[in-house]
Amino acid sequence: MGVTLDCIPAPIAGVEVELVEGEYLMYQPRFSRAIYLNPTAALIWSLCDGVRPLREIVELIRAGYPDAPPDLAKDIVDVVARLEEHGALAVT
Amino acid sequence: MADALPLHPDRCEMLRPSHPDYWNGHNDRMVPRFPDGDVKAEHSVGTAPPDSTCRSQYAEHATGVITAYDLARDLLVYGSIVTPPNAQQVSGYKTDHWHGQYGSGQWHCLAEEAEYHGVAPLLSLAVARLPEQVRSIVADSARRTLQALALRHRRASQAREAVIDRLLTEFTSGGVRVLLLKGAALAHCLYAKPELRPMADIDILVDADDQMRAVAIAERIGFVFAPHHASSFAGNFHHLPPGTKQQSGYTITLEIHRDVLPPDQVGSITLRNLTVPLQTINRGQDRPQGLALGHIDMLRHLTRHAFEPVARVRLIHLHDLWQYQARFHDEIDWPHLQSRHPGVITALRLVHYVLPPLREPDGVLSAVPRPGPSGIGAGMLPLSKIAGAPVGPTTKLKMLFDPPAWWLHGYYGIPPEHSLRRCRLMLHPATVARWLARRLAAVARSRFMPSNLGDA
Numbered sequence: 064m065g066v067t068l069d070c071i072p073a074p075i076a077g078v079e080v081e082l083v084e085g086e087y088l089m090y091q092p093r094f095s096r097a098i099y100l101n102p103t104a105a106l107i108w109s110l111c112d113g114v115r116p117l118r119e120i121v122e123l124i125r126a127g128y129p130d131a132p133p134d135l136a137k138d139i140v141d142v143v144a145r146l147e148e149h150g151a152l153a154v155t
Numbered sequence: 156m157a158d159a160l161p162l163h164p165d166r167c168e169m170l171r172p173s174h175p176d177y178w179n180g181h182n183d184r185m186v187p188r189f190p191d192g193d194v195k196a197e198h199s200v201g202t203a204p205p206d207s208t209c210r211s212q213y214a215e216h217a218t219g220v221i222t223a224y225d226l227a228r229d230l231l232v233y234g235s236i237v238t239p240p241n242a243q244q245v246s247g248y249k250t251d252h253w254h255g256q257y258g259s260g261q262w263h264c265l266a267e268e269a270e271y272h273g274v275a276p277l278l279s280l281a282v283a284r285l286p287e288q289v290r291s292i293v294a295d296s297a298r299r300t301l302q303a304l305a306l307r308h309r310r311a312s313q314a315r316e317a318v319i320d321r322l323l324t325e326f327t328s329g330g331v332r333v334l335l336l337k338g339a340a341l342a343h344c345l346y347a348k349p350e351l352r353p354m355a356d357i358d359i360l361v362d363a364d365d366q367m368r369a370v371a372i373a374e375r376i377g378f379v380f381a382p383h384h385a386s387s388f389a390g391n392f393h394h395l396p397p398g399t400k401q402q403s404g405y406t407i408t409l410e411i412h413r414d415v416l417p418p419d420q421v422g423s424i425t426l427r428n429l430t431v432p433l434q435t436i437n438r439g440q441d442r443p444q445g446l447a448l449g450h451i452d453m454l455r456h457l458t459r460h461a462f463e464p465v466a467r468v469r470l471i472h473l474h475d476l477w478q479y480q481a482r483f484h485d486e487i488d489w490p491h492l493q494s495r496h497p498g499v500i501t502a503l504r505l506v507h508y509v510l511p512p513l514r515e516p517d518g519v520l521s522a523v524p525r526p527g528p529s530g531i532g533a534g535m536l537p538l539s540k541i542a543g544a545p546v547g548p549t550t551k552l553k554m555l556f557d558p559p560a561w562w563l564h565g566y567y568g569i570p571p572e573h574s575l576r577r578c579r580l581m582l583h584p585a586t587v588a589r590w591l592a593r594r595l596a597a598v599a600r601s602r603f604m605p606s607n608l609g610d611a
Binding site: 077090 | 283303
């Protein structure tokens, strides 16, 4: 399904995020891949708790970053969609 | 609060520890396992991708072609002599060394090379300790891939150690004497942390009479054993068919040995014919201790294991020997080794063609002659690989009877100062004949007397 602001993203069990030399490394054992997150992507990830809809995540980030660009919502949706595509998030 | 960074999906980077799409060539394609699990990488030996200068092959001593293999072993050496927090430039490893020797091609291929050789965690540590002006030339992709691999190995190690904890506890309760072999022992007695020593399997040694009790205990904690060895050529193998269980998302494989040495090798190391007393392995606070082979038997095992038939001798095995001989130098009975197991001394010296001695050469581990034998780092392919290689019979015969000189010296324990003539003319052909005969006998036996788990 496409990711929209009404979706609720939840972390997939077994996915781990570690801070490695100042960068966030996301890893899941069953995959032969790892994902590096920039700090903002890591922040988005940390807000995906399986309860909070994407719309609320956008508002939280917008409140914390008043100077964020106008297309913030689109960027957040895109990041969540990519994380879902790579098996790090489940979106309902 | 973090900076308000613009959000771009492409900054959520995707990395893969393996890069199968880099490899366009299909010559001698290997499919190695990741040491700690069942995720496979594809690794082509030989033809480089047309858009890259990366040639992931062993470095011939005389060719002068610098490859990722050279970079890997250079970093291994560097990492072993540079310790935090004062990670400063070490004599011989000035910035120019790294800039002059290695280019983007070698760094680009480093992670793949590191994973084949089982040294990704060590190299990740070494890269982190490079001076800043050197780290700036390391591509982010190379550095991050090593980090990702190191993370993976750390998680796998945690899962594996938890299983070993359980095995040791249950074996003790069940009255089965068990030794930790190879990586399971070395991870604690030789490496600062177990995660720095990747391994494919947990290898343990029990008495032949205790094998089936060991299987029963392992099954109780979740291991499922294959009914027989995958190959019909296995015959009376030195360990039972492997058992596997899932732990924290990783596949943990267990091999229960009754003999440390495989039947293709001359000699045996069992619980009944140990040369020296065992050593106790302290596996950390609140973890059950383990037992391992004493130094002499450990070195006998590790040297034989390192020089088993394999396309390219893995750096982790050479690193084990390299570190072990230095770490325990003052405890090892060198006169005993020299008189009873001179092949071990030879193998330890041959390691010094790949990794330089950590101590001054002495009477026993004397300096190796230069230039050394050809084919440093290369091995003889296993018989099964030779049989299945997509080459003609002439090439197969060459693979069988003309393996690299460095490997022959190591496998047969012939000092590098000595000629291989007798070995090539007599010893090695006789050994190949013995291997083939054993396999034929195993196949014949399996046809007429099918064997299953416990029949070994």
